[in-house]
Amino acid sequence: MTINLYYSDDALRVQALELASIVPDAQALLAHSKLDTEELYLLLNHQSLVIISPLFKPFNVYSFYQEFIAKRKPGLNREILLQAINLKIGVGDLLEVLDLTAGLGRDSILMALAGFNVTMLENNPYLAIVLNYLSINFHDQLKLTVQYINNREYLQKNSQKYHVIYFDPMFADGKNSLAKKDMQLIDLMIKSADNFSTANNEEVFNLARAHCLHKLVVKRDNKQQCVVSKPEPTYAKSGKTIRFDVYQSNLAKVCG
């Protein structure tokens, strides 16, 4: 399936090609005339990348990220995710985080705002382009990189270790721990791509453990069970509706 990224005028061609380059079968096209409003597509204009779909009003990606950062940055120490990770970053420390399921990248942004270097994995082509836009356009504030890949394949192919691995899996029951509107948008992008695969969360969890130096953090809805029956989390940090299960690793000691 070819993913189309349109750009509104020729001056944006190079930028559009760079954005699309993350997905091998994506193409950057000049938006000539009226585009098909029955389909989901991405449009790059001089203000933003915009997600256009028949179901939602145009979603301005730049404003979304700008507002998200402005709202969440001042209260970082109140973020439950960061309290769950609870690793202090000293001057000159380079702590690496792997986000296995980056989505719209909101949790990755929080971790990057806290000073972590975050590698985001995402296997949906639309979202991978959106995340590429995020990492390019906000690189002066956030150390984020993105790879368009299935997390299982990434964990099998790479030997790199990460201080923290973060996992926010999709749930089989269709419920999720994101705010409704954001999750609907993610759902729409997943349904519009043809590479949806049923996840084996337990397998991904076990693969991830072998790459994790300090903490593997799994996001759950408060009503949900842990992602695996064994081991039990070392500890958990709960908010009103969600919780983060934290599995401490002893790999750091082994690796020295």
Ligand SMILES: C[S@@+](CC[C@H](N)C(=O)[O-])C[C@H]1O[C@@H](n2cnc3c(N)ncnc32)[C@H](O)[C@@H]1O
């Ligand atoms: C619940 S959402 C994550 C939301 C994210 N934490 C955020 O802050 O926006 C899960 C994401 O994982 C992605 N995903 C699902 N299975 C995947 C896989 N096997 N490899 C990589 N990404 C995957 C989905 O496309 C979806 O965007």
